[in-house]
Amino acid sequence: MLYASLTAAEKRANFRAELATGKLLRIPGAFNPLSARLIERKGFDGVYISGAVLSADLGLPDIGLTTLTEVAGRSQQIARMTNLPALVDADTGFGEPMNVARTVQTLEDAGVAGLHIEDQVNPKRCGHLDGKQVVDEDTVVKRIRAAVDGRRDPNLLIMARTDIRAIDGLQASIDRAKALVDAGADAIFPEAMRDLSEFEAVRAAIDVPVLANMTEFGKSELFTTQQLTDVGVNIVIYPVSLLRLAMGAAERGLDTITEHGSLTPMLGEMQHRADLYELLDYSSYNAFDDNIFNFQVTK
C-alpha cells in the first residue's frame, strides 16, 4: 500500500546480488508508476525508465529536451511504487562532468538502483536512428569518472552506454567499452548491435555485465531471452514496448468508438476494473478507514 516496502539502498543491493547470479535480468520499461507495479506483479527483475518514453509521454521527441528535474521526478514516482530495482536512462548526463556528478546524486536521491550515461553529443537522438554522433573517448571517460565519483551509495549501478557502433563499427564499440570499464563503469550498454555475434564479441572483451536493448522497429533484431542468455548477455530491456502496446490499444479503442459507437467490442482488451483495483491494492487502504473498500467489483 502507498509505496514500496524496500528502501532504495535495499533495492540497489538486491540488484547487485541478482546481477551476480549470472542469470539474464528482464527489465521492461515502466511508462508510469502503475505499470511498474504490473511489471513487478508479473515477475520481472526490474523496471526501466526510458528517456524515449519520458519524452514521448510529454509529447516530445527524444532529443534531449527533458531536464534532469523532470527525469528525476518521474524516476522517483516510478521507483517508489515498486520493490524492483529501477534502471534509468540519464541520456548524456545533462552536461559537463560536474553536471554528470550532480545528475548521479539527484537520481540516487530519487531512489533508482542504476542509471546509464551515453557517449552521444548533444542534442542526442534515439540510438536506433541514423545520423548519430558521439564524443571522443577522453570526453566520455571524463563523464563516466565524474559519475562514479559522484555516487554515494557504492551499490548504485553506473552503466556506460556507447552509441559508437553505428558510426565507427564493432571494433570501435569494443575499444570504447574497454575504456569505459577502465573509467569505472559497472556495466556496458552497447547500443544498436546488429546481431547476436556482436553482443558475443562485446561480452568476450569485458568482464562487467552487458545490456541488450530489445527496442522494436530499430536496428537490432528482437532476440529471445534464450538467445541473449546463450551469448552471455546479463540484462535485457524492453524500453518503449509497454507504451507502444498501450498506445496501439488506445488507437484501436478510439477507432472502435467511431466505427461501432461504443467500446463493447474492446472490453476483452481492457484491464478490468477489478484487476486495476487489485493492482492498486485498494482493499489495504481499509487499514486507514474501513469505509474505503466496502464494495464489490466482480468480473
Ligand SMILES: C[C@](O)(C(=O)O)[C@H](CC(=O)O)C(=O)O
Ligand atoms: C533505450 C532508449 O534510449 C530509451 O530512451 O528508451 C531508446 C529506445 C528507443 O528509442 O527505441 C534508444 O535510444 O534506443
Ligand SMILES: [Mg+2]
Ligand atoms: Mg534513451
